[in-house]
Amino acid sequence: xxxxxxxxxxxxxxxxxxxxxxxxxxxxxxxxxxxxxxxxxxxxxxxxxxxxxxxxxxxxxxxxxxxxxxxxxxxxxxxxxxxxxxxxxxxxxxxxxxxxxxxxxxxxxxxxxxxxxxxxxxxxxxxxxxxxxxxxxxxxxxxxxxxxxxxxxxxxxxxxxxxxxxxxxxxxxxxxxxxxxxxxxxxxxxxxxxxxxxxxxxxxxxxxxxxxxxxxxxxxxxxxxxxxxxxxxxxxxxx
Amino acid sequence: xxxxxxxxxxxxxxxxxxxxxxxxxxxxxxxxxxxxxxxxxxxxxxxxxxxxxxxxxxxxxxxxxxxxxxxxxxxxxxxxxxxxxxxxxxxxxxxxxxxxxxxxxxxxxxxxxxxxxxxxxxxxxxxxxxxxxxxxxxxxxxxxxxxxxxxxxxxxxxxxxxxxxxxxxxxxxxxxxxxxxxxxxxxxxxxxxxxxxxxxxxxxxxxxxxxxxxxxxxxxxxxxxxxxxxxxxxxxxxxxxxxxxxxxxxxxxxxxxxxxxxxxxxxxxxxxxxxxxxxxxxxxxxxxxxxxxxxxxxxxxxxxxxxxxxxxxxxxxxxxxxxxxxxxxxxxxxxxxxxxxxxxxxxxxxxxxxxxxxxxxxxx
Numbered sequence: 001x002x003x004x005x006x007x008x009x010x011x012x013x014x015x016x017x018x019x020x021x022x023x024x025x026x027x028x029x030x031x032x033x034x035x036x037x038x039x040x041x042x043x044x045x046x047x048x049x050x051x052x053x054x055x056x057x058x059x060x061x062x063x064x065x066x067x068x069x070x071x072x073x074x075x076x077x078x079x080x081x082x083x084x085x086x087x088x089x090x091x092x093x094x095x096x097x098x099x100x101x102x103x104x105x106x107x108x109x110x111x112x113x114x115x116x117x118x119x120x121x122x123x124x125x126x127x128x129x130x131x132x133x134x135x136x137x138x139x140x141x142x143x144x145x146x147x148x149x150x151x152x153x154x155x156x157x158x159x160x161x162x163x164x165x166x167x168x169x170x171x172x173x174x175x176x177x178x179x180x181x182x183x184x185x186x187x188x189x190x191x192x193x194x195x196x197x198x199x200x201x202x203x204x205x206x207x208x209x210x211x212x213x214x215x216x217x218x219x220x221x222x223x224x225x226x227x228x229x230x231x232x233x234x235x236x237x238x239x
Numbered sequence: 240x241x242x243x244x245x246x247x248x249x250x251x252x253x254x255x256x257x258x259x260x261x262x263x264x265x266x267x268x269x270x271x272x273x274x275x276x277x278x279x280x281x282x283x284x285x286x287x288x289x290x291x292x293x294x295x296x297x298x299x300x301x302x303x304x305x306x307x308x309x310x311x312x313x314x315x316x317x318x319x320x321x322x323x324x325x326x327x328x329x330x331x332x333x334x335x336x337x338x339x340x341x342x343x344x345x346x347x348x349x350x351x352x353x354x355x356x357x358x359x360x361x362x363x364x365x366x367x368x369x370x371x372x373x374x375x376x377x378x379x380x381x382x383x384x385x386x387x388x389x390x391x392x393x394x395x396x397x398x399x400x401x402x403x404x405x406x407x408x409x410x411x412x413x414x415x416x417x418x419x420x421x422x423x424x425x426x427x428x429x430x431x432x433x434x435x436x437x438x439x440x441x442x443x444x445x446x447x448x449x450x451x452x453x454x455x456x457x458x459x460x461x462x463x464x465x466x467x468x469x470x471x472x473x474x475x476x477x478x479x480x481x482x483x484x485x486x487x488x489x490x491x492x493x494x495x496x497x498x499x500x501x502x503x504x505x506x507x508x509x510x511x512x513x514x515x516x517x518x519x520x521x522x523x524x525x526x527x528x529x530x531x532x533x534x535x536x537x538x539x540x541x542x543x544x545x546x547x548x549x550x551x552x553x554x555x556x557x558x559x560x561x562x563x564x565x566x567x568x569x570x571x572x573x574x575x576x577x578x579x580x581x582x583x584x585x586x587x588x589x590x591x592x593x594x595x596x597x598x599x600x601x602x603x
Binding site: 048049073074078079081087090097098 | 451452455457462465468469
């Protein structure tokens with residue numbers, strides 16, 4: 001469970017996140033909102049790239065904000081990026097191994113098993129793991145990022161538009177991978193995306209941000225019917 | 240849908256094919272390296288006069304220095320314009336230790352590497368805060384400072400005190416060489432073995448955990464942080480490794496020259512080093528060998544042909560522009576491609592009459 005209380009981020013006079021309080025209980029939770037609503041900034045706070053000016057984030061009963069940024073991966077936090085960050089120069093294997101060796105949480109299993117398990121999980125198991133990621137297409141690179149996010153027993157996985165730029169049938173595969181993360185990997189997933197079909201397919205619960213404020217939170221189908229949410233996305237009708 | 244599937248299949252086969260080839264490729268590469276090394280160690284010295292052996296020794300030493308800079312730039316994306324100053328530091332420390340102690344030469348070489356590693360890492364400290372042009376400037380200024388200090392202290396030549404330098408010609412001694420390699424040819428072989436060890440050390444780093452961390456840092460620091468990589472630690476590690484290698488090169492240079500002069504280490508040589516490393520290619524370890532040849536063999540050749548050495552600056556300038564615009568991976572990457580193109584061209588020239596032979600005619 002990740003509990004956010006009164007979170008506030010200031011960039012000069014702008015507040016990209018303003019008194020945000022929300023709880024992500026588990027499973028796959030959606031986080032949606034129009035462009036500039038503060039979704040990526042929220043992820044950057046969780047990753048430690050942005051220091052909030054107020055509020056707290058309690059993740060599995062620990063104060064996440066007190067942890068050094070590079071230690072959060074070993075604690076069990078993973079993320080992907082809006083612009084995909086698969087490391088082109090490294091092989092498929094090395095891309096995942098790189099994460100495993102710096103953030104492995106569980107003892108026991110060997111690195112090769114961990115890495116191959118993660119590649120298998122996202123559906124890249126059939127590819128030669130010595131292939132350089134730079135030679136792969138957009139779909140495979142996005143999946144490499146997901147493989148990195150699930151290796152080494154993570155506790156929370158933050159997905160920032162994991163299907164951006166992918167055609168529909170590939171988005172479907174991505175959705176099926178994401179849906180399996182909570183049960184098979186045992187991690188809480190927070191999914192940011194603009195594709196409402198993907199969000200509805202993956203998330204039981206969804207929260208909506210608009211101008212840094214939380215405007216709705218609850219079961220996905222109810223939230224998507226919420227008038228305030230529709231207004232935030234489409235704009236209000238002038239009277 | 241079918242097209243997508245087909246393209247996916249072709250990607251699979253493309254990705255799977257190198258699996259079988261990479262093993263044999265690796266074996267062929269190892270064999271080529273072994274033959275090359277055997278040639279350089281066993282055959283080459285007997286073909287060279289004392290002068291050219293001396294040049295070859297410098298090439299091997301500067302190959303190590305270039306390797307350090309290529310690791311910093313090509314793997315981690317850090318620019319240093321102070322590597323020749325670090326080499327001077329290494330030579331100073333090496334010479335001082337060789338005069339101060341009676342320890343075996345290899346022990347002193349390792350000690351020099353370690354001490355230079357600590358000093359060079361200090362130069363790398365700014366890299367934790369700044370990068371790119373500003374880091375280049377800071378390292379250049381530090382290199383200038385080292386050059387100024389060395390101009391006053393001069394290099395140890397067997398004198399007394401901490402600095403170990405004496406102006407009196409009677410008190411001055413030559414820096415010793417390892418007892419197994421006092422002659423020119425033997426010392427050349429000795430340096431080549433050290434260089435080979437440094438390449439193995441570099442390869443071991445690049446293929447392992449540090450190499451993966453460096454590649455991630457170079458492409459995206461946020462991705463590295465999110466992966467749990469301690470960016471400061473791995474940047475310092477790279478500087479420490481490069482400085483260690485350069486320190487080893489410094490000790491070898493001290494043994495090679497006998498007497499060290501400030502003139503050997505002008506600050507601007509660090510910039511020339513950067514140019515040749517870029518020309519050689521920063522993404523392949525072989526680039527360092529090309530860089531060593533460019534910075535030490537080329538001047539000797541020009542000298543031999545009676546051409547002015549200043550020509551080099553112009554040649555390197557043109558070379559860097561050429562590399563940056565047409566072959567960013569350097570000569571080691573471009574040369575084989577050009578040779579393959581030339582080969583295909585020649586093949587077509589001599590191959591065209593062959594097209595009329597019965598065998599090929601039958602297949603048509």
